[in-house]
Amino acid sequence: MIDKELLKKYARLLMFEMKEEEYTTLQEEFDVILKQMDLIGNIQNISEVEPMTFPYKNTDVVLREDEVGDYLTVDEVLSNAKYQVNDQVKVPRVVEEDI
Amino acid sequence: MYRQDTIMELREQLDKKETTKEELFEKANKLAHTFQEEYNSFVTIIDKPKFKDRDSLLSGIPYALKDNFSTSGILTTASSNILKDYVPVYDSTVYKKLKNAGAVLVGKTVLDELAMGGTGTTGHTGIVRNPWDKSRMIGGSSAGSAASVALGIVPYAIGSDTGDSVRKPAAFGGLVGFKPTYGRISRYGLFAFASSLDHVAYFTRNVKDSAIITDVLKGYDPQDMVTLKDDGKKYLDSIDNDIQGKKLFYIKEICDREYYKDSNDKELLEVLDKFHELLDKCRSLGFEVEEVSVDKKLLEAVYPTYMCISCAEATSNNANLTGIQFGPRGEGVTTQEIMFDARTKGFSELIKRRFILGSYILQKENQEKLFLNACRVRRLIVDKITELFKEYDGLILPASGGIAPKFDASSEKLSDRYLLLENHLAIGNFGGFPSITLPYGMVNDMPIGVNITGRVKDDELVLNMANKIESVTGFKNIIAKVGDIDV
Numbered sequence: 001m002i003d004k005e006l007l008k009k010y011a012r013l014l015m016f017e018m019k020e021e022e023y024t025t026l027q028e029e030f031d032v033i034l035k036q037m038d039l040i041g042n043i044q045n046i047s048e049v050e051p052m053t054f055p056y057k058n059t060d061v062v063l064r065e066d067e068v069g070d071y072l073t074v075d076e077v078l079s080n081a082k083y084q085v086n087d088q089v090k091v092p093r094v095v096e097e098d099i
Numbered sequence: 100m101y102r103q104d105t106i107m108e109l110r111e112q113l114d115k116k117e118t119t120k121e122e123l124f125e126k127a128n129k130l131a132h133t134f135q136e137e138y139n140s141f142v143t144i145i146d147k148p149k150f151k152d153r154d155s156l157l158s159g160i161p162y163a164l165k166d167n168f169s170t171s172g173i174l175t176t177a178s179s180n181i182l183k184d185y186v187p188v189y190d191s192t193v194y195k196k197l198k199n200a201g202a203v204l205v206g207k208t209v210l211d212e213l214a215m216g217g218t219g220t221t222g223h224t225g226i227v228r229n230p231w232d233k234s235r236m237i238g239g240s241s242a243g244s245a246a247s248v249a250l251g252i253v254p255y256a257i258g259s260d261t262g263d264s265v266r267k268p269a270a271f272g273g274l275v276g277f278k279p280t281y282g283r284i285s286r287y288g289l290f291a292f293a294s295s296l297d298h299v300a301y302f303t304r305n306v307k308d309s310a311i312i313t314d315v316l317k318g319y320d321p322q323d324m325v326t327l328k329d330d331g332k333k334y335l336d337s338i339d340n341d342i343q344g345k346k347l348f349y350i351k352e353i354c355d356r357e358y359y360k361d362s363n364d365k366e367l368l369e370v371l372d373k374f375h376e377l378l379d380k381c382r383s384l385g386f387e388v389e390e391v392s393v394d395k396k397l398l399e400a401v402y403p404t405y406m407c408i409s410c411a412e413a414t415s416n417n418a419n420l421t422g423i424q425f426g427p428r429g430e431g432v433t434t435q436e437i438m439f440d441a442r443t444k445g446f447s448e449l450i451k452r453r454f455i456l457g458s459y460i461l462q463k464e465n466q467e468k469l470f471l472n473a474c475r476v477r478r479l480i481v482d483k484i485t486e487l488f489k490e491y492d493g494l495i496l497p498a499s500g501g502i503a504p505k506f507d508a509s510s511e512k513l514s515d516r517y518l519l520l521e522n523h524l525a526i527g528n529f530g531g532f533p534s535i536t537l538p539y540g541m542v543n544d545m546p547i548g549v550n551i552t553g554r555v556k557d558d559e560l561v562l563n564m565a566n567k568i569e570s571v572t573g574f575k576n577i578i579a580k581v582g583d584i585d586v
Contacts (some may be wrong), residue, residue, distance in 0.1 A: 010458040011451065014414065015421075015435075016442040018451050026452050032512050033456060036403040039518070040472050042396045043479065051474030052481060053295055055281045055531030056555050060328050064321040076188040080425035089424055091434045 102251025106308040120159030127161035130252040140243040141206040158201030163247040163256035166207040169288035178222030181445025191288020208243030230579030235503040238268035245272045248302040251578040263524035265300035266536040270548025271503035277309040281531025282327040285320030293412035296528040306566040310334040343385040345492040366501040373540040380571040402522040407473035414457030481530035494552045502545035533558040538574040
């Protein structure tokens with residue numbers, strides 16, 4: 001069974017916490033998931049295949065022209081931010097004044 | 100009989116001035132409120148719509164939109180607490196196109212949180228119930244969109260489909276669910292789940308209506324660099340094209356009755372029997388239908404491949420949900436603590452579990468074995484199906500091995516039924532193939548669906564074939580029986 005401490009480490013890396021009992025559920029879930037994942041390894045000579053990251057070769061893809069288009073105003077950009085100061089999103093001070 | 104009317108029927112009523120767009124909206128709005136407490140289709144019901152008269156088949160006709168499409172000035176939550184107050188300042192391309200077509204938005208629909216899930220039970224405003232049987236799921240993630248069409252609130256609803264999130268609930272709700280080719284429709288403003296698999300898709304009650312919506316939504320969008328140049332076709336114009344001699348195949352390892360002959364699962368056996376009866380009807384329509392064998396190991400790997408790729412991409416895509424620029428601000432002394440708290444409170448347990456799985460898959464020590472091997476399996480599967488599409492015009496399979504599950508049902512996640520019959524629709528996302536589900540029968544008074552998948556960019560033919568098959572199913576334009584309610 002996967003180590004619960006390892007799962008806690010991943011959660012911290014993802015910047016959230018879970019309840020102790022939720023880690024237990026996840027541990028049990030991992031048991032099944034890892035058995036399912038083994039099915040991927042069952043395919044012969046898999047390492048010789050080029051990984052696929054896009055559904056098909058799209059020859060239509062072009063970078064759009066570098067032209068000024070519609071853009072959001074500062075007020076619009078900030079409209080969902082709870083804390084603002086001087087047209088910017090406010091976050092706690094990082095640099096201490098005394099240093 | 101508004102609840103059963105199709106897009107074309109409503110268009111005719113509007114054009115003949117038998118009704119008005121205001122009246123249609125009023126009916127849809129009333130139904131939305133009437134059914135909300137029982138079925139929970141909507142996060143937001145629009146009470147004051149904006150009407151525009153446009154030269155489009157969709158002008159004046161009500162619809163619903165999944166709550167992961169950005170709508171300027173309208174709450175858009177992705178059914179997650181971390182976005183529960185988020186009001187976008189820009190329109191998704193899909194919403195913009197529908198607005199420009201004069202379509203009338205009735206509401207934003209509930210989804211599984213952040214579109215990750217297939218049950219319709221994980222949205223932050225509660226579970227969505229199946230209109231055919233309230234003790235059952237409608238499926239997900241586009242749960243509210245499916246329910247709103249199955250209830251007859253709207254004739255069509257927009258969803259998104261990353262693994263089967265429209266095509267599976269379509270089967271459970273007696274609906275048509277169409278996912279066009281990857282890139283056919285812009286995803287600009289659709290909250291990303293797994294970018295290499297995400298598609299815009301929709302629910303209707305017949306295939307022709309799906310063609311109408313595709314005609315309005317398709318086309319190149321500079322805001323989504325994977326969109327295809329428009330093919331210049333109107334799919335509605337060719338919907339009745341002849342299909343004589345078109346070749347369909349089904350995969351023996353997924354739906355051969357012999358594989359399940361010892362099963363006690365009566366629903367499964369009935370689904371398979373009805374599927375093979377449908378194949379005979381397809382043959383009588385002029386299709387050639389053949390059985391094809393595909394390496395079972397490859398098919399068994401579809402679901403874990405999907406999990407690996409989708410969870411890994413989702414973990415990365417959702418890293419912007421911090422509660423700083425938008426969303427509820429967390430508590431803490433440092434910025435890091437604030438984000439930590441916002442994400443801890445903002446995500447449900449299921450989402451956290453998926454993210455941890457994604458993180459596990461992306462760890463350096465697991466990347467080769469899990470993530471990259473999943474991407475390799477994806478190629479093998481897509482190559483195999485693409486090769487078969489050189490000989491065949493479409494793949495036909497049951498969309499599910501059963502009817503919509505009860506809320507308390509559990510499934511054996513290593514069984515053939517689960518790994519093969521319940522999860523093969525993700526192949527359509529792996530390869531970006533156009534893929535459509537339509538109802539073809541009833542089992543235990545619940546609808547079942549068949550899926551047809553075709554070659555990349557061959558959306559027109561997929562719609563043609565589905566339209567023809569629909570003519571012999573006897574289940575076109577059905578809605579759930581929910582009493583005598585009509586407006």
